[in-house]
Amino acid sequence: MNFIVIVSVAVVLFALRFAKLNALGWAVAWWVGVYICFRYGVVPPVPASIMSMYMFIVTLVLVAYVSAAHDRMKEVTDSLIAFFVNPKYKIALGLSLLLLPVLVAFQVYTGMTSQPQPPISGRTVHPPPPGNISFQGKQIDLLTVHNPYRDLADSDPQAFSAHVNAGRSIYYQNCVYCHGDNMEGDGMFAHGFDPIPANFQDPTTIAMLQESYLFWRIAKGAPGLPSESTPWFSAMPAWETFLSEEEIWDVILFLYDYTGQLPRASEEVH
Amino acid sequence: MLTLLLLAAGTASVSAQNIDLGSDAQRDAGKQMYELKCAHCHGADGAGDAAMSELLRPAPRNFTSSTFKFRTTGSGELPSDDDIKDSIRKGMPYTGMPPWPSLSEDEVTNLMYYIKTFSDDFAGVFGEVTPLEMPDPPSMSEESIIRGREVYIENSCADCHGEKGRGDGPSAPTLEDTWNYPIRAADLTKRWAFRGGSSRSDIFRTFTTGLDGSPMPSFDIQPPEDQWNLVDYVYSLSRDEADYGTMVVATTIAEPIDVNNAASVFDGIDPVLFAVVGQVIEPGRAFFPGVNGVEVRSVVSPSTISIMLQWNDMSAETTGIAGPGLGAPDRTADEDTSITYADAIAVQFPSGVSAGTGKPYFLFGDRKASADLWFADLSATQATHYTGKGSGDIQLDETRIEMSSSYSDGQWTVIMQRDREISGHAAFTEGTFVPISFSVWDGFNRERGNRRGITMWYSLYIDVAVKESPVVPMISYGFATLLLGLITTFLVRRKFGDKESA
Numbered sequence: 001m002n003f004i005v006i007v008s009v010a011v012v013l014f015a016l017r018f019a020k021l022n023a024l025g026w027a028v029a030w031w032v033g034v035y036i037c038f039r040y041g042v043v044p045p046v047p048a049s050i051m052s053m054y055m056f057i058v059t060l061v062l063v064a065y066v067s068a069a070h071d072r073m074k075e076v077t078d079s080l081i082a083f084f085v086n087p088k089y090k091i092a093l094g095l096s097l098l099l100l101p102v103l104v105a106f107q108v109y110t111g112m113t114s115q116p117q118p119p120i121s122g123r124t125v126h127p128p129p130p131g132n133i134s135f136q137g138k139q140i141d142l143l144t145v146h147n148p149y150r151d152l153a154d155s156d157p158q159a160f161s162a163h164v165n166a167g168r169s170i171y172y173q174n175c176v177y178c179h180g181d182n183m184e185g186d187g188m189f190a191h192g193f194d195p196i197p198a199n200f201q202d203p204t205t206i207a208m209l210q211e212s213y214l215f216w217r218i219a220k221g222a223p224g225l226p227s228e229s230t231p232w233f234s235a236m237p238a239w240e241t242f243l244s245e246e247e248i249w250d251v252i253l254f255l256y257d258y259t260g261q262l263p264r265a266s267e268e269v270h
Numbered sequence: 271m272l273t274l275l276l277l278a279a280g281t282a283s284v285s286a287q288n289i290d291l292g293s294d295a296q297r298d299a300g301k302q303m304y305e306l307k308c309a310h311c312h313g314a315d316g317a318g319d320a321a322m323s324e325l326l327r328p329a330p331r332n333f334t335s336s337t338f339k340f341r342t343t344g345s346g347e348l349p350s351d352d353d354i355k356d357s358i359r360k361g362m363p364y365t366g367m368p369p370w371p372s373l374s375e376d377e378v379t380n381l382m383y384y385i386k387t388f389s390d391d392f393a394g395v396f397g398e399v400t401p402l403e404m405p406d407p408p409s410m411s412e413e414s415i416i417r418g419r420e421v422y423i424e425n426s427c428a429d430c431h432g433e434k435g436r437g438d439g440p441s442a443p444t445l446e447d448t449w450n451y452p453i454r455a456a457d458l459t460k461r462w463a464f465r466g467g468s469s470r471s472d473i474f475r476t477f478t479t480g481l482d483g484s485p486m487p488s489f490d491i492q493p494p495e496d497q498w499n500l501v502d503y504v505y506s507l508s509r510d511e512a513d514y515g516t517m518v519v520a521t522t523i524a525e526p527i528d529v530n531n532a533a534s535v536f537d538g539i540d541p542v543l544f545a546v547v548g549q550v551i552e553p554g555r556a557f558f559p560g561v562n563g564v565e566v567r568s569v570v571s572p573s574t575i576s577i578m579l580q581w582n583d584m585s586a587e588t589t590g591i592a593g594p595g596l597g598a599p600d601r602t603a604d605e606d607t608s609i610t611y612a613d614a615i616a617v618q619f620p621s622g623v624s625a626g627t628g629k630p631y632f633l634f635g636d637r638k639a640s641a642d643l644w645f646a647d648l649s650a651t652q653a654t655h656y657t658g659k660g661s662g663d664i665q666l667d668e669t670r671i672e673m674s675s676s677y678s679d680g681q682w683t684v685i686m687q688r689d690r691e692i693s694g695h696a697a698f699t700e701g702t703f704v705p706i707s708f709s710v711w712d713g714f715n716r717e718r719g720n721r722r723g724i725t726m727w728y729s730l731y732i733d734v735a736v737k738e739s740p741v742v743p744m745i746s747y748g749f750a751t752l753l754l755g756l757i758t759t760f761l762v763r764r765k766f767g768d769k770e771s772a
Binding site: 081093101104105106108112169174180181182187189192201237242 | 322372519545548551552553557630636724726727748749755756758759766
């Protein structure tokens with residue numbers, strides 16, 4: 001997010017309230033304002049195809065807003081008609097009639113000569129997990145399974161911290177290269193991957209997931225993703241080949257311990 | 271002797287007053303943070319010998335040795351407090367030491383005080399250090415770069431860093447640090463990966479103070495103007511940022527190229543640099559790959575597709591065995607070092623004709639979707655073609671790949687060419703995006719099979735041979751718009767013209 005752009009647009013729109021614009025002026029100002037916000041206010045930049053989709057929706061909304069009240073509609077049509085008919089706009093009309101074709105020609109030119117952009121495939125960030133998985137020959141029900149060592153935090157803190165420390169070793173030997181020392185998804189190899197590795201410090205990742213979900217994602221990795229998540233964009237390995245069940249639960253404990261996050265509580269199943 | 275001792279003791283008691291070791295509370299807080307964030311690589315006792323030390327090159331710093339690479343102080347001296355804090359904050363790019371922007375000023379200060387407890391030297395006579403004066407950089411000029419090149423030669427920088435600065439000097443393959451770990455001379459053409467920072471002031475500091483513990487000595491270059499001339503020369507060898515790409519365009523040419531004589535074809539094409547990282551997913555993992563990027567160009571003729579690959583490699587390994595499906599060497603203490611491994615590179619495409627959907631797994635394909643591998647073993651003169659259905663199932667096939675390779679001044683150049691249409695293999699239809707990825711093996715780093723540098727899938731765009739001229743569409747669309755505008759004006763005026771003027 002580029003907040004400077006967004007705030008400036010908001011300030012200009014606010015200032016325009018004092019300029020006594022008519023409804024047409026307002027609609028145009030909003031359209032331009034929203035365009036600037038999407039085009040320059042979002043980092044990384046919004047792809048052109050998505051941009052035109054957004055602006056189409058914005059246009060629809062503005063048309064709906066204008067046509068919702070009779071007064072507003074009349075104000076807009078009157079000003080449009082005046083622009084075409086009133087002699088005082090003669091020069092502006094003439095210029096628009098000439099400039100518009102030039103703009104269209106320019107658009108055609110850039111469209112035909114610009115570097116093609118590689119296709120973008122949408123993907124689901126947190127795809128729904130399967131009901132159960134087969135893990136090293138054993139069936140695990142993801143709806144009911146919970147981290148068997150989680151309860152040790154209260155009942156046997158010493159054993160709990162032994163599990164966390166085991167998880168720490170596993171993390172550094174396996175995960176740190178991509179997910180990073182601070183678990184922000186910026187490890188030393190992270191720049192070689194897109195999507196970038198998950199950032200566990202981000203409150204929208206492990207904090208809003210149950211531990212069983214993490215178990216599934218770690219055990220099955222990218223190869224286990226459903227097709228809507230375009231598996232081969234993710235480089236996440238299927239750790240079931242390397243880690244035991246206990247090791248995966250340990251590293252999950254460590255992820256939450258290190259980041260200070262808590263797993264989402266499991267809902268009661270009736 | 272006695273006087274010397276007394277003198278030393280005297281200095282110690284005087285300077286001890288100027289040494290800041292922090293308070294107990296600060297060191298305790300630092301210890302807690304250290305154990306949480308640092309101990310896993312640097313060791314609980316600061317000796318840099320934790321489990322991770324075997325998996326990282328350069329190896330984690332041993333704080334008990336009083337030897338620090340990045341200092342504003344003289345060679346062999348301890349770093350200043352700010353030097354230690356800077357190293358924590360900024361980290362060392364392309365190593366296991368990340369920057370720590372998330373730590374507060376107090377947290378970094380506490381860590382610094384705790385790190386100073388690992389060596390008694392900080393509390394003793396050597397603990398008081400005076401940072402060298404670091405002058406502001408003068409402006410850079412064409413002349414300073416030219417003179418800098420002479421300074422570079424006069425001071426034998428090329429012995430390690432190479433004639434063109436690619437870290438490939440004659441001594442480079444022999445370099446070890448103080449602890450006998452192999453260490454590489456910096457590749458001066460990749461400033462973004464300089465461990466000690468990439469600004470002109472950083473470069474100035476690096477050769478003025480040297481990198482203690484590494485073979486990089488400190489240089490006292492005279493006259494002082496020549497110090498900045500050298501900085502400017504080194505600075506001029508590299509662009510500012512890596513600018514890693516995600517797509518390479520295969521430019522249209524009329525005829526297939528002669529792979530042995532193709533330099534002029536590729537000269538006018540800008541290369542795209544792709545990031546190469548270690549293959550740490552499948553067994554035989556490469557935690558510190560020798561290659562960190564590959565530059566790619568491509569051309570396409572009506573009947574062939576050609577790829578040119580260039581990457582920096584400290585030493586060309588042209589003997590030994592290579593192959594994508596061969597086992598990775600055991601990295602154990604009693605590893606047989608008489609076995610040599612050849613450098614190699616592979617370009618990978620999906621075998622499936624319908625590119626774009628259902629890419630194969632980026633590590634040599636999978637059971638459902640296979641991957642084509644154009645494999646250049648640089649101990650051979652001929653490239654081979656493999657079809658991969660996962661790293662455990664890679665089959666040699668007969669698909670013909672023409673190949674030429676050359677090595678000069680620390681850089682490999684490999685050109686491969688294949689017919690565009692081969693049934694059952696990747697097709698290169700004009701106007702399409704073909705997924706492309708790369709694997710690089712550095713023989714010197716004993717890489718083979720799964721131990722290699724990899725990239726994820728990127729895109730190869732096959733340029734359209736005959737491009738439509740935009741002039742006619744521009745005129746017709748522009749004219750249509752003008753017509754539409756005039757008609758609208760005419761209709762609106764006819765309907766409302768009288769009403770408005772009335």
